[in-house]
Amino acid sequence: MAKKPATYADLEALPAHVVGEIVAGELYASPRPAVPHAIAASRLMSELGWPFDKGRGGPGGWLILMEPELHLGEDVLVPDLAGWRHERVPTSLDVPAFTLAPDWLCEVLSPSTRTLDRKAKLPVYAREGVRHVWFIDPVPRVLEVFRLDAGGYSFVATHTGIEPVRVEPFEAVALDLAFLWSVRS
Numbered sequence: 001m002a003k004k005p006a007t008y009a010d011l012e013a014l015p016a017h018v019v020g021e022i023v024a025g026e027l028y029a030s031p032r033p034a035v036p037h038a039i040a041a042s043r044l045m046s047e048l049g050w051p052f053d054k055g056r057g058g059p060g061g062w063l064i065l066m067e068p069e070l071h072l073g074e075d076v077l078v079p080d081l082a083g084w085r086h087e088r089v090p091t092s093l094d095v096p097a098f099t100l101a102p103d104w105l106c107e108v109l110s111p112s113t114r115t116l117d118r119k120a121k122l123p124v125y126a127r128e129g130v131r132h133v134w135f136i137d138p139v140p141r142v143l144e145v146f147r148l149d150a151g152g153y154s155f156v157a158t159h160t161g162i163e164p165v166r167v168e169p170f171e172a173v174a175l176d177l178a179f180l181w182s183v184r185s
Helices: 008-012 035-054 114-127 177-181
Strands: 018-023 024-031 062-066 070-073 076-079 081-085 104-108 132-139 142-151 152-159
Touching: 008 018, 008 062, 008 104, 018 114, 024 114, 035 114, 035 132, 035 177, 070 132, 076 114, 104 114, 114 152
Parallel strands: 104 132
Antiparallel strands: 018 024, 018 076, 062 081, 070 076, 081 104, 132 142, 142 152
């Protein structure tokens, strides 16, 4: 007998301490992120939010959010960060979730989400036209950058270490990797 696809009611029934997502009809429940994950996501939001979302010290032009709920076809996804160029942001943001795929997103990898992020969610992001995807692995301190081309995602670069780097689509401002990886600012 075929397994019944997961529904939004299944997501709502999950306990508050987990993040639920539906990919290809399957329900995934992951624990809340551990400290290295939370630090990397928060620091990245700080690095990108001021210059690109607020336009302070950078060009602005983006709406960048932490953990937005995305309803993309039948899939319900929650990337760690996602950004939409201002010209693509819906006129009304009084909605429970986005149905418009972001222009960029970042998944911070954890042992419990690594396979989900890379194998299950990445094809959905490609199908929906997310132009840029970053994977951050906070323990080994690695940032991987991918760009959507006609044939799928192309690898652009891997960044490690603590030197500032310029990373598409946010190359207008150098990303401070030392700040991203540090426990203290």
